Amino acid sequence: MTTDIAGGTHEVPELFRVPEAMKILRMSRTVMYEQIRAGRLRSVKQGRSRLITAAAIRDYVALLERESEGEQSRRGRAA
Structure with missing residues (x-):
């Protein structure tokens, strides 16, 4: 996948090994x-390797955002 970032074109991989995804999401292995x-x-297996797709990372971040928005709206009603 090619992405335009800050005026330049960069290749963004579609599959990440778990340690790479850990860095992107700032999460521990556990x-x-x-x-x-x-x-x-979501993840996929390729042979013995577990890989995380770029789409799965985007979906996970969107899930966290939806959960955060839900918590904020519940707090607003409780106040």
Whole structure:
């Protein structure tokens, strides 16, 4: 996938190894695998490797945003 960032074109990989996804999402290895097991973060297997797709990372961030918005609206009603 090619993305235009700050006036330049950069290749963005579609698949990330777990350590790369950990850096992108700023999560520990344990939390990454907990989220995968819970079905909140999708992954694929290629041979013995577990990979996280770029789409799965975007979807996971969107999920966190929706959950955050829901918490904020509940707090607003309680106040």
